[in-house]
Amino acid sequence: MNNLRDVWSSRFVHYISEVQKYMQFIFTGHIAIVLVFLVGAGGYQYSEWLKVVSTDFPAQTLIAVIVGIILAFSRPTTLLREPDQVYLLPLESKMPQYFKKALAWTFWSQVWLVAIVYIISIPLLKAVTALTTFEIWAMFILIVVLKYLSVQGEFSYRYSARGHFIWGDRFIRAIIFALAVYMGLHTQLVLAFVLTVIACVYVVVFRKKCVGEPVPYEHFVKLEQNRMMSFYRFANYFTDVPHLHGSIRHRIWLDWLYKFVPYSKGNAQKYLVFRTFIRTDDHFYLWVRLTAISAIIVAFVDIPIVVWIVAAALSFATTIQLKQALLSGGDFRMDMLYPQPDNSRKIAVQQIVRLAMIVQAIIVGLCGIMQPMFFITILVIIIVSELTAKMTKS
Template sequence: MFDSHAFFKRRFSAHMKETSRYLRYIFNGHIAVAMLFFISAAAYYYQGWLANLPDNFPTAWIIGVAFGLLVSYSPVRTLLKEPDLVFLIAAENKMGPYFRDALIYSFVIQLYLILLAGAAFGPLYFASYPDRAGNIYLLTLLVVLIFKVGNLVDNWWMLKIREPGIRQVDQAVRMLLNVAVFYFIVQGEMVWAGITTVLFTLVFLYDLSVSRKYPGIVWDLLVEKDRSRMQTFYRIANMFTDVPHLKNQVKNRHWLVSLVSRVPFANRHTFDYLYRISFVRSGDYLGMYVRLIVIGGLFVYFVPNIWMKLLFALLFLYMSAFQMMTLYHHHRTIMWLDLYPVDIGVRQRSLLKLLFQLTLFQTIIYTLLFIVMQEWAGMLIVLAGGIVFDYLFILGYVKKKVTT
């Protein structure tokens, strides 16, 4: 007899074994040091900023929006795979325990976001409302957990509806109600919080009645959503190690390709062309590079201490070069590259040259930021230090990695 609860346990065990293998590569020593640096610096400046918090700071809006979005984002992880479309449909009436376990698993793995948000907004809450007792904030977090469960169950009901427009409208309505509920709770307007909670309950009951009209399970939708989430995880992991399960997405970006693909027509520039095109069109290299520049630029611009600005600039230069290193292994599974009449040293030099160009461009961006802030000493230090760092890191660490 088919036991769906035991089946979920086997599927969950295989899933955890696979993800933990990639997580070891993602949270390696380099990322751990960077995260520790970020958390320490952010906590230091956060405490200093709270000491001078303005009286009219919109704390209720910020916490309300953050908690509202957190509870609204409640995806259901079913761990279903494409073969299940064939082999499990016949056992659909026995899959109740499986989906119950999937809901519990989905709730547990999303708890860390609530715990992080609760810890992050706690000091802001107490600094803005020093006359309130600590247990009031704990009760607020309890309400967050209750709404999290409600939104998770509601999302599961709406997955029985195939039309994406209906699901999106329902998601938008619940998100607005979630934000309103937590805004009023933090603001201390409990009457309005109660009214919006009643409205959310009515939407919750309406979704229940709608889902009962669709007793079946939309298997292809569940498989597609879980596959999409795993592909997102694989794309992140692929920046640290080779992921054979990843289905690479190639984007056109014709205008950008025409801009970066102008290289001389010669053997020694074969991999210059390939790596430039791969950087622009394949995976998430370009997106990751731009995000690191933007986030690093925000730190450089808003952090008050000039030495911390310089440290953040060098840190993001390091992170960009480290993330782009995986370009060298991006085409590992393509056998045609081994047939190119190009020496392996040409391939290695092409990657080093591209990395140096990317980090040099990032150094120039941060130098321009220091010019905008009229930090002339910082401008000179980040320009000289960035070039020296790029040269030493790429010709030292990266070169040794790609040649071994």
């Protein structure tokens, strides 16, 4: 490598290829269909609500708070690795050129989120405020500027404070940004400008504290490892990530559930599979997350056909992933020491998955009890899960 820019470039290419490799499994056909229906249903509900929204609705306050919180979360993407703590020490004086590239990517990879949130809020602003088009888009530029300051500010704070009390730093920045956006949306441009200057001063203060400080490799490496691990855990809900092993938790508060599996020799596999499902984070949180998403959609979307399609898609996703997860695992298990029929584990997995999907159907149905024909949603979940369990390979 000629310089640290080349180091960044090579790592960036590897990082993008790694993300793309798993993204193709995340955004599959059924997920794309769910997203299309979610966006369509959400847009329809939003447009209908805008027709009846009151003119005294606190749109500016709500938008300022949401945008301020999103702006404050600006975790830097450095792509640093554990060996860098040793091998990059001789190049520490040249690390600013590496971090310049890293912060540029951090800004462009995060600014789209706050931009989308603000753009979605523009129809609401036009419905309840007297802001002109110029003022609305001027605020958009201000938000982009604040995002740049937030990225620089969080990096400088982490650099100087080694990441300690980062939530305090984020809280302060969230307040400053929210107030700046609030004042801007109330056409108090002078106050918005003053708050932006305060944000600049805040960034400069911590940037000066970085001068002469050694690069906190350990903190940035740990931060990068946690960030990638979060991505791998998310990807693991859609496909198998070989180097990811789910953690195990006791979950004492769910021990009472084991009583539903009667104590007998014939239930050995069923008990083992059920215990695996409850205690393994990947399996348990997969079911909880997809059940929660389905329940929220059913509770707030009053378009029956959309609700049924989304519930069916999430039921399919939950069933197929739970079945594959519980059937996998070629590691040694204690049940291998005892004479059990060859298909006992498959039968046990099918029973546990069926039980989990019935519970999901009941929870989702109760959340949509105020919606028309809510009982059809329960039937859709149960039927789709049964068909998926029987038609997929064991």
